[in-house]
Amino acid sequence: MRHRNELPHPTVVHLHGGHTPADSDGYPMDVILPVGATSMPQHNAHGHGAAATTGNLAYEERTYLYPNRQRAASLWYHDHRHSFTGPAVWRGLAGFHLVGDEIEDSLPLPRGDRDIPLFICDRSFAEDGSFAYPLIDPDLHTPGVTDRYMNGVLGDVVLVNGAPWPRLEVSPVRYRFRLLNGSNARRYRLTLEPGSAADPFVQIGSDGGLLDRPLPHNHIDISPGERFDVVIDFAAYPPGTSVRLRNAFGTGPVTDILRFDITGPTRYDDAAVPDRLAPVERLDPATAVAERTFLFQLGPNGWSINGRPYESGRALAAPRLGTVEIWRFITDVHHPVHVHLDPFQVISRNNRPPGPFDAGWKDTVDVRPAEAVEVAVRFTDYPGPFMLHCHNLEHEDMAMMGDFVVSSGAART
Numbered sequence: 001m002r003h004r005n006e007l008p009h010p011t012v013v014h015l016h017g018g019h020t021p022a023d024s025d026g027y028p029m030d031v032i033l034p035v036g037a038t039s040m041p042q043h044n045a046h047g048h049g050a051a052a053t054t055g056n057l058a059y060e061e062r063t064y065l066y067p068n069r070q071r072a073a074s075l076w077y078h079d080h081r082h083s084f085t086g087p088a089v090w091r092g093l094a095g096f097h098l099v100g101d102e103i104e105d106s107l108p109l110p111r112g113d114r115d116i117p118l119f120i121c122d123r124s125f126a127e128d129g130s131f132a133y134p135l136i137d138p139d140l141h142t143p144g145v146t147d148r149y150m151n152g153v154l155g156d157v158v159l160v161n162g163a164p165w166p167r168l169e170v171s172p173v174r175y176r177f178r179l180l181n182g183s184n185a186r187r188y189r190l191t192l193e194p195g196s197a198a199d200p201f202v203q204i205g206s207d208g209g210l211l212d213r214p215l216p217h218n219h220i221d222i223s224p225g226e227r228f229d230v231v232i233d234f235a236a237y238p239p240g241t242s243v244r245l246r247n248a249f250g251t252g253p254v255t256d257i258l259r260f261d262i263t264g265p266t267r268y269d270d271a272a273v274p275d276r277l278a279p280v281e282r283l284d285p286a287t288a289v290a291e292r293t294f295l296f297q298l299g300p301n302g303w304s305i306n307g308r309p310y311e312s313g314r315a316l317a318a319p320r321l322g323t324v325e326i327w328r329f330i331t332d333v334h335h336p337v338h339v340h341l342d343p344f345q346v347i348s349r350n351n352r353p354p355g356p357f358d359a360g361w362k363d364t365v366d367v368r369p370a371e372a373v374e375v376a377v378r379f380t381d382y383p384g385p386f387m388l389h390c391h392n393l394e395h396e397d398m399a400m401m402g403d404f405v406v407s408s409g410a411a412r413t
Contacts, residue, residue, distance in 0.1 A: 004061040005032040009140055010040065011088065013062075014080035015097055016225060017207055017343070017363045019070040022384025025340055028082035028401070029055030029312050032062045041141075055312070069381065071209035071278070071361070072104040074117065074178040074227045082312070082401075083143030086153065086184050086393035090123065090133045094182055103278045104210060110176040110231065110271040119162075120222075121182040122155035122254055145394055151333070152185025152394045158247070160258050167242075171264035172235045174271045176204070179230060181222045184393040187334065187366065189248040190220040190257070198236065202273055205229030208343035208361025210278035219248065221357055223336035223366035225391035228357070231273050234262050280360060283345050283376035288326045292317050294402070296367070296390055297332040302398050303390065309399030315385070316402040324378045331367045335395065338364040340386040341406065344377035364391055379406045 003013050010033055014026030023030070033040065040057065075097040079088035096117045109115070124132040134153060136144045145153060157164050181188060192200040199216035207227050220228055237243055245258040294316065295306050302309055306316065319325050327344070329337045346358035346365060350372055358365065367373045379386075389401035 001064045001066055002061055003032060003064065005034050007034055009034065009084070010037075010081055011079050011093065012081045013064060013077055014340075015064070015066060015075060015077050016338070017073060017075040017227075018066055018077075018097070019342060019381065020064070020066055021382045022386060022406075023056065024064040024066065025386055026064075026080040027055055027385060027387070028080050028085075030058070030062075031055075031081055032058045033060065035060045068099055070099060072101040073099050073207070073209035074180065074205065074229055075099060076119075076180055076182070076227070078182075082310075083397050084140060086145070086397045087133050087135060087140070089182070089393055090153070090184055091131050095119070096178070096180065098178070107274060107277065108270070108272045109204065110174050114173070114271065115176045115178075116168075117178040117180065118160055118258070119180050119182045120188065120257060121159050121184075122186045123157050123159055124155040125157060143397055145397075149394060150398070152392045154186050154254075155183075156253055158254055158257050165256050165258070167259040167261055169261050169264050170234050171267050172237070172239055172262055173267055173269035174231050174233045174235075174273070176229065176231050176271075178205075179220070179222060179228045181224050181226050183224050185224060186254070187221065187223045187249055187336075188257070190222060191218075191246050191248050192232070193244045193246050194237075194241075200232060200236070202231045202233075203228055203359070204231055204273060204277055206360035207363045210280075211360045212278065212280040213276055214273050215356075215359055217356065221366065223334070223364065223391070224393070225336055225338050225364035226362075226366065231271075234260065235269065237262050239263070239266075283324050283378055285324070285326055285347050285376050287324045288376065289323045290319070291326040291328065293328040293330065294337075294388065295330045296335040296337065296400060303395045303400035305388075305400060305402045310389075310401040312403065313385075314403060315405045316388075317404040319377075319379055319404060319406055321379060321381070321383060321406055321408050324376055326374055327377055328372055328374050329365070329367050330372045331369060333369050334366070334392070335400070336364050336366050336391040337373075337388065338391040339377065339388045341382065342377065342379045344375040346373060346375050348374045383407050
């Protein structure tokens with residue numbers, strides 16, 4: 001995948017959920033310089049760790065290798081430049097990247113024009129229609145947002161696939177929706193109004209692809225970076241009904257997301273949701289060779305992991321290829337935690353069973369305030385430096401990131 005940078009600023013591309021070699025993962029220092037640029041522009045690090053350092057520079061364009069050696073899944077890509085991910089994603093450097101496989105193709109799930117990705121995000125706009133983002137420095141020399149937005153930037157307009165509060169005409173049959181929370185910081189509780197007699201959302205997939213069996217939900221909680229693949233059966237509603245996808249966590253204009261108008265033609269529903277979807281290998285926590293704890297909190301120097309802001313090249317962990325480890329994420333406030341290279345499986349929340357939205361392979365988990373979430377993780381195929389970080393993009397830009405280095409040798413604590 002070749003990316004050419006014709007923007008006035010450096011950029012980095014990360015395939016979120018992609019199982020890729022380290023040099024194609026979108027390490028935040030591996031920037032693509034703009035067309036015509038000969039050196040990395042200098043900027044004030046502003047307490048954001050190693051913001052001024054660079055890694056493997058590319059001039060004008062970079063070719064990323066995505067082997068697709070992974071399960072079918074709804075992935076997405078976005079800018080990952082250190083200190084400036086928030087404004088770049090806010091202004092549009094993000095999109096879906098869908099991977100399929102033979103197992104998924106063999107299932108009778110909705111497909112074609114009834115398999116619809118929905119990129120949900122909140123944004124704000126200036127009077128001239130441009131994106132309004134509260135940068136300290138609009139020229140992007142000094143990273144960060146104004147103090148009011150230190151906990152994350154929230155918008156007052158909800159976009160779905162780039163359109164504000166859109167509507168979609170549907171037929172009274174089953175549809176598959178690939179839900180992505182592409183917001184910088186906003187969490188959503190997705191509901192359908194009016195609701196049907198049964199649970200309206202049938203979850204068939206998570207971040208890392210299909211579940212082993214479908215899960216019904218009355219609502220879905222989704223944090224930044226998470227994906228949920230769901231099937232909605234509009235045959236449960238009378239023709240002519242308008243059904244609204246809403247956000248129960250929102251107030252005012254951000255309570256509305258999307259309207260489905262059941263006005264499409266009556267058609268034969270050849271789709272179904274089978275009782276068994278795809279095999280999901282279970283990682284056994286009893287085989288873990290190491291346990292690691294990562295504390296996400298706001299300290300004297302800003303957002304940090306284990307008490308220190310991000311420093312490029314300082315590894316928080318050194319796992320070994322092919323081994324299972326237990327990673328424990330502990331938070332002060334809400335932090336959606338994202339791990340690169342391989343997905344993980346949630347094994348507990350506060351020493352209790354996983355939550356209703358933790359099923360399957362995950363690469364992003366919503367860790368609620370003062371919560372400890374344990375996951376089983378195993379890294380495969382590709383050694384090298386990778387990352388874990390908060391996917392509240394303002395927290396990420398303000399140094400809530402950490403490197404880990406995967407090796408073929410013994411794991412190190």
